[in-house]
Amino acid sequence: MPTLTCEISQSLLDALNRASTDSGEGIDHIVSRALADTLQLDHGTLFQVSTAGALVEGLFSGVVSVETLKEHGDFGLGTFAGLDGEMIALDGTFYQIRSDGSVREARDDQQVPFAEVTHFAAGARAVLPPFASMADLLAELDQRRGTDNLFFAVRLDGCFVRLHHRVASRAAERETLVEATAHQAEFHAAEESGTMVGFWTPAYVRGIGIPGWHLHFISADRARGGHVLDCAGAEIALALEAIDDFRLAMPETAAFLAADLSRDTTAALDTAERGHGH
Ligand SMILES: [Zn+2]
Incomplete structure (x- = not known):
């Protein structure tokens, strides 16, 4: 992340140090939060493009550009037009991970059919105890949420002892999400350093998220x-932010307007997002 250098009065610095000591919040976070407020960046807001239900039905045409997403967040995930890989946004840089395993920075004019982004500002930080599986990790994250009924953004940094991930590969014409992810690329790694970006979505948002x-x-x-x-x-470092504002941008494409989005997406999302046969 960039470093900001500027001069402020002694009294302001004293107050900043006191606030940091009292709250345990780092000075960089307090300053970032104050700047975001002043500049009217919507912190604590999750901006989502399209719905999970539309994705399940195979609506993979791009409806918003990466450039537009950047106005709504510096952190998030999604996919690209045609289900061409996975999106991850971290510290303001948007990456496209493709099914051949390659990663490139997404161009501003690239189109996106589904994404969730936020201006990330961690409210809580911790170092997690060791975990042996995804289920253990998620149980650990669950303990720190405090409620099922808000969204949460989570960032995990460190060296992952073991990692199993998939990358969606371009969908054929008229494939649904379950069909398209049946031919996803899967990767296994050991001792892989990096960052996970993610969200908790409440159950009541089913069909949308x-x-x-x-x-x-x-x-x-x-x-x-x-x-x-x-x-x-x-030794994985956790940063967690509760999100109590949710904005949904619905596509105005003919495909979205004509789609039957009344179906229950639970089973399809479980198969597509938690892994076929896993
Ligand atoms: Zn995903």
Whole structure:
């Protein structure tokens, strides 16, 4: 992340130091939060493009550009037009992870059919105890949520002992999400340093969001990554933010307007997002 250097009065600095000591919140976070407020960046807001139900039905045409997403967040996940890989946004940089395993920075004019982004500002930080599986990790994250009924953004940094992730590969014409992810690329890694970006979505958002935890990974060298199916880790740094404002941008494409989005997406999302046969 960039470093900001500026001069402020002694009294302001004293007050800042006191606030940091009293709250345990780092000075960089307090300053970031104050700047975001002043500049009217919507912190604590999740901006989502399209719905999980539309994705399940195979609506993979791009409806918003990466450039537009950047106005709504510096952190998030999604996919690209045609279900061409996985998106991960971290510290303002948007990456496209493709099914051949390659990673590239997404161009501003690239189109996106589904994404969730936020201006990430961690409210809580911790180092997690060792975990042996995705289920263990998610149980650990669950303990720190405090409620099922808000969204949460989570960032995990460190060296993952074991990692199993997938990358969606371009969907054929008229394929649904379940059909398209049946031919996804899967990768296994060991001792992989990097960052996971993810969200908790409440169950009541079913049909619009993807309920539960959803994590994408990118390696520290920005060379590998994907949608996380399983992992193990130790000494992983956690940053968690509760999100109490949700904005949904609905596509105005003919395909979206004509789609039957009344179906229950639970089973299809479970198969597509938690892994076929896993
Ligand atoms: Zn994903």
